[in-house]
Amino acid sequence: MAMKNKERKKIIQAIPFMLPSIAGMVLFSLLPMLIAIALSFTGWSGLGKFSFSMVSKQFIGLENYQRLLSKGEFWTAVGHVLYFVVLYLPLSFFFSMLVALILNSGRKLSGLYRILYYIPVLTSWVAASLIWKWVLSSQYGVFNSILSIFGMQGPDWLTSKYWAMPGIVLASVWKDMGFYGLYIFGGLRTIDTGYYEAAQIDGAGKWVTLTRITIPLLSPTLFYCLIMSLINAFQIFPQVQIMTGGGPNGATQVPVERIYTYAFSYFKMGYAAAFSWLLFLIILALTLIQLKAQKAWVHYET
């Protein structure tokens, strides 16, 4: 009981310090989300002045949700994003890990590497997408001309419906590996070197050290990266919008791209709001599953 009181006091003391960010979150995230619930039950076009009386006037009940779930488009978009996730997550983790290990190797230039790998993270997605659009150009692109040196004929990346999504995955991995790499690097740094010394004395090889010491002790960091990258992956938008615009023939249409198009191009704000809530529920469900599943593989040091 005494413990609880102390904790409550701590929380109360912390509130003033958190106020600026809480205010921002309420105003720019929570409030829009709540309004979006109301909008998702209306047929509002997104044009015309917004008012609360409008919500009751244009109320259409669950029609938006019904249409979304019955139309193939929603599931196709979710399918595309799942395809993205399946390609992106392993690649992203592999390269992030590689970056982290390079940074952690303690070589002379690791400070320089840290900057180099982080530059893509700081680059705006708009600029990065434009660059990748050219890199992946089938006729004039750098990527295919490198492949051709080895006698391979590169695919028509962004203009082919089979290769467009892998192309977007490449760009995304390139952009994100520095970010997660730096996180994992931070995680590596917190591992007590004593464990490694003990392992060495016991005659453990590199592989055993990696799988028995590094990865278990790194698991909280990896778990955080996994949750973050999954949430972000489900919301891919700028790279898609700029590199393919959802094309070719809708092969890269993803939920956020659809939401944007319905809200700002087709003037169906109510439908778009319903779409975004369904997307939110999917992400929420996946995150909760991960939180449950973490018991099996995440080890917190106590």
Added chain:
Amino acid sequence: MKAKRLVSMGLAVVLTAGLAACGSSQNKSTTEQTANENQTETAESVSTEPNDQESEAPVTITYANFNASGGNEETLNKMYEAFHKAYPNITVEIETIAMNDYFTTMQTRIAGGTGPDCLEMNIENFGTYASQGILEDLSGAGTEGMNQTALEAFQYDGTQYGLPENFSTVVLVYNKDLFDKAGIDYPDDNWTRDDVDAAAAKIRALGDDIYGIYQPVTYNEFYKVAAQYGGSLLNSDKSAFTINSEENVAALQSMADRVQKTNVQPTEEQMGGMGDWDLFESGRLGMIPTGTWCFNTFKDACGFNWDICVEPGETQKATHFFANALVVNKAASAEAKAAAQKWITWLASSAEAAQIRLDAGWDLPALDDTGKLSSYLEQTPPEHRQAVFDSLNYIVMPPVINDYQQMSDIITDCVSKAAKGECTAKEALDDAQSKCEAAIKLN
């Protein structure tokens, strides 16, 4: 321990929520803020003006536009200065916003009740805006001298909601040097699409990376070519889609054949991400039907001779006509609306504004009397500039419906499949027809 886990779980949930809500907008903020506000003058100078024709109190209105962005901000300012001299009581705050951000900005501001008093509108969005009841009825505005076709384009349910500000047409631009090389006659206004195909084949034969023609297989080109074959997307009273009609199938077939069968037009892969104008400017493209707004660019960028003619049709000619309109926001105050109407009428139809527009080589004012536009004809290249006006005899208007953009996306999606050879023209249009019927309710 349990409480701690609950808190962390709750935090994770809230974090997810926050990210789901704002992840994309964060990334979007990187697009440059191109809106530049242009508050030229304040109302101070008003009382000193001697030729004060208006007895009304000074009023300040806001005007948003996209057309001046990218080089013509100064021209628009010049127009405003001339206007302000004639109407010293009206001060206009001009906001020029790049096209890419313009319509999302307008939508958000109008929904938030902070829209401009008057604004520029393109034909694609006009129907949607008019149908939502956010535009002021402009039936009372003086429309003398304005181009009749353009005026009609900005009526919705018989009411005039927009004044045509400028127009452009699409003509066939051709590379004279390539025609000489292939030893064929230049295209003229009597050509049909068959003549174009024959010429394109001869030019294509000049080299592996030289192409005859480039006409994107998209919605915009398709509804025009359909009209060239006597087809249309909707029936005459706009109550049903007629996308998969026989005429339309023949039209799409001819467009797709140029890519897949004769390959006088490059495939997407052969383009390799290059723009169609770039291809023409590089001297490797014989013909390109494109808008009159290309003249200034081609003049500087093309190191060869080029000219234009009215775009060839098939069973009949049909040419594009694009116009922008000026509209008044219904939510503005009564005084602002009155002033806004004066400003946009002046901008659209005064001789002064037209002259400034022409002198700057910006675009063509939508006036009925093409004689007033004679100074436009004197500029070269292209030599045969008269084709711009001749095209006006054959214009086909895009159908104004509420869900314009959605229809356009569906059709582009389907016809481009045919251009890629993934399906036949008939299959593509059957698909487009059923998709449009499912997604769009016509009145």
